[in-house]
Amino acid sequence: MKKIYVMGVDVGSATSKCAIMQDGSELLAGTVIDMGVGSSGVEKAIAKTLEDTGLTMDDMSFIVATGYGRNNYEKADRSVSELSCHAKGAHFIFGGCKTIIDIGGQDAKGMKLDENGELKNFVMNEKCAAGTGRFLDVMAKILSVDISQLGEMDQEATGIIPISSTCTVFAESEVISSLAKNNNPKDIVKGIHKSVASRVAGLINRVGVEPKVVMTGGVSKNIGVVKALEKELGVDIETSPKSQLAGAIGACIFAYNYYLKEEGGNGNV
Numbered sequence: 368m369k370k371i372y373v374m375g376v377d378v379g380s381a382t383s384k385c386a387i388m389q390d391g392s393e394l395l396a397g398t399v400i401d402m403g404v405g406s407s408g409v410e411k412a413i414a415k416t417l418e419d420t421g422l423t424m425d426d427m428s429f430i431v432a433t434g435y436g437r438n439n440y441e442k443a444d445r446s447v448s449e450l451s452c453h454a455k456g457a458h459f460i461f462g463g464c465k466t467i468i469d470i471g472g473q474d475a476k477g478m479k480l481d482e483n484g485e486l487k488n489f490v491m492n493e494k495c496a497a498g499t500g501r502f503l504d505v506m507a508k509i510l511s512v513d514i515s516q517l518g519e520m521d522q523e524a525t526g527i528i529p530i531s532s533t534c535t536v537f538a539e540s541e542v543i544s545s546l547a548k549n550n551n552p553k554d555i556v557k558g559i560h561k562s563v564a565s566r567v568a569g570l571i572n573r574v575g576v577e578p579k580v581v582m583t584g585g586v587s588k589n590i591g592v593v594k595a596l597e598k599e600l601g602v603d604i605e606t607s608p609k610s611q612l613a614g615a616i617g618a619c620i621f622a623y624n625y626y627l628k629e630e631g632g633n634g635n636v
């Protein structure tokens with residue numbers, strides 16, 4: 368039987384993601400490139416994913432774009448909202464999850480799913496950098512460390528230096544003066560993570576927390592934020608190495624269903 372390949376492209380504010388699936392159920396490959404909308408990140412993510420699968424663009428039966436910059440990717444057959452794709456992708460990765468916490472480059476979202484993985488309700492913070500990946504990116508820069516080091520630094524902290532400002536700009540000055548006072552950068556990082564977690568927990572509590580709780584988006588790679596959120600919310604949070612690909616995977620599932628629909632079948636979109 369002919370295999371059906373589809374592609375999901377997630378054009379984010381900070382990163383570009385691409386995934387390829389076979390027959391709507393098997394994830395063949397996925398790539399994250401640390402370059403967001405307005406860059407060549409999308410092309411790079413697509414090229415790497417095609418290379419990993421040994422397929423070409425001509426093999427793709429349907430392409431769905433999602434993410435903040437989805438309308439910038441013109442080669443897609445359709446575009447689908449980030450919320451819908453994240454819900455579908457998280458359901459695929461984590462099966463049976465009821466609450467999704469997604470912290471990306473410039474927003475944080477809370478989503479509630481029903482038992483079939485359909486989106487029931489959501490909340491979103493897209494107006495303020497505090498409680499997003501952007502806040503952490505700014506802090507990593509001040510501390511002169513790579514974003515990928517924050518999680519480990521947090522785990523090695525022996526204390527915590529709390530941050531009182533909720534605004535990114537004021538929090539930035541607070542961290543600079545804390546460094547000037549010779550405070551341990553690891554303890555400062557722990558305070559930064561607590562501040563992000565309490566912002567995001569306030570948001571998530573508005574939709575309610577129902578297990579299983581999972582985390583998607585790039586910030587899910589930061590174990591310090593995950594642990595701080597578990598503490599704030601009083602629940603276990605599951606993550607996956609595929610967490611950052613949730614949107615692209617969801618886009619693949621939509622692409623497969625659109626393909627079935629176009630073929631005269633019964634694609635469930």
Ligand code: ADP
Nearest residue numbers: 379380381382471472500515584585586588589
């Ligand atoms: P978007 O979809 O908005 O582009 P992502 O979900 O890809 O955003 O998340 C990007 C954010 O993830 C970055 O702003 C950064 O803070 C965080 N991030 C990316 N890579 C890592 C990493 N290796 N460790 C910790 N945090 C990371």
